Amino acid sequence: MGHYFDENPEISSHIREISFTLFGKEYTYYTDNGVFSKSRIDEGSYIFLKVLLPLSLTGRILDLGCGYGPIGLTIAQNSKEARVDLADINSRALALASRSGERLNLNNRVTFLHSDIFEKIEGPYDSIVVNPPIRAGKVVTYQMYSGAKQFLIDGGSLYVVIRKKQGAESAFKYLETIFENVTVLHKEKGYWIIKATKVN
Numbered sequence: 001m002g003h004y005f006d007e008n009p010e011i012s013s014h015i016r017e018i019s020f021t022l023f024g025k026e027y028t029y030y031t032d033n034g035v036f037s038k039s040r041i042d043e044g045s046y047i048f049l050k051v052l053l054p055l056s057l058t059g060r061i062l063d064l065g066c067g068y069g070p071i072g073l074t075i076a077q078n079s080k081e082a083r084v085d086l087a088d089i090n091s092r093a094l095a096l097a098s099r100s101g102e103r104l105n106l107n108n109r110v111t112f113l114h115s116d117i118f119e120k121i122e123g124p125y126d127s128i129v130v131n132p133p134i135r136a137g138k139v140v141t142y143q144m145y146s147g148a149k150q151f152l153i154d155g156g157s158l159y160v161v162i163r164k165k166q167g168a169e170s171a172f173k174y175l176e177t178i179f180e181n182v183t184v185l186h187k188e189k190g191y192w193i194i195k196a197t198k199v200n
Helices: 043-055 070-078 091-103 138-151 168-176
Strands: 016-022 025-031 059-064 082-088 110-114 125-130 152-163 181-188 191-197
Touching: 016 043, 025 070, 025 091, 043 070, 043 152, 043 181, 043 191, 059 070, 059 138, 070 082, 070 091, 070 110, 070 125, 082 091, 091 110, 125 138, 138 152, 138 168, 152 168, 168 181, 168 191
Parallel strands: 059 082, 059 125, 082 110, 125 152
Antiparallel strands: 016 025, 152 191, 181 191
């Protein structure tokens, strides 16, 4: 059985669209079998976007483990000053994100990278956003956290959404061993939105 965080092209394809509304604006993206939360935007990503969009992130942004792209593409639609790289190991998810980006005329400001965590990533970034693949295990998710610092500019920040019952507190403590400034921006429905900043 394949997982959304694996490369598994053998899974049968059934491309469809999902839509959600945030701050009065509707967003529609392509999704398919073999990707995370294929039938609707997952609650963690939705709450994450509720916090991220008002921050009006600009500059270079990396959506690491982007899936079919709801976080990175939504940020790109709302921040004309942003240049967003969307990266994932799942090529099917990346193809869906690219198809959505093309339909939205965003592909001049977004780039899609087939990358195993930071393997194909070239920084530096002003911001890195991560909805980590919890089911992949701590070895994977903690590599995402620990590796982020070297790809951030001085003063740049990593943003992470994680549920308390899936290790938010331990992830927060781990991030404190890497970053100089770690805060919880928001808590909702058991989800924590954590900001870890690389101090100058």
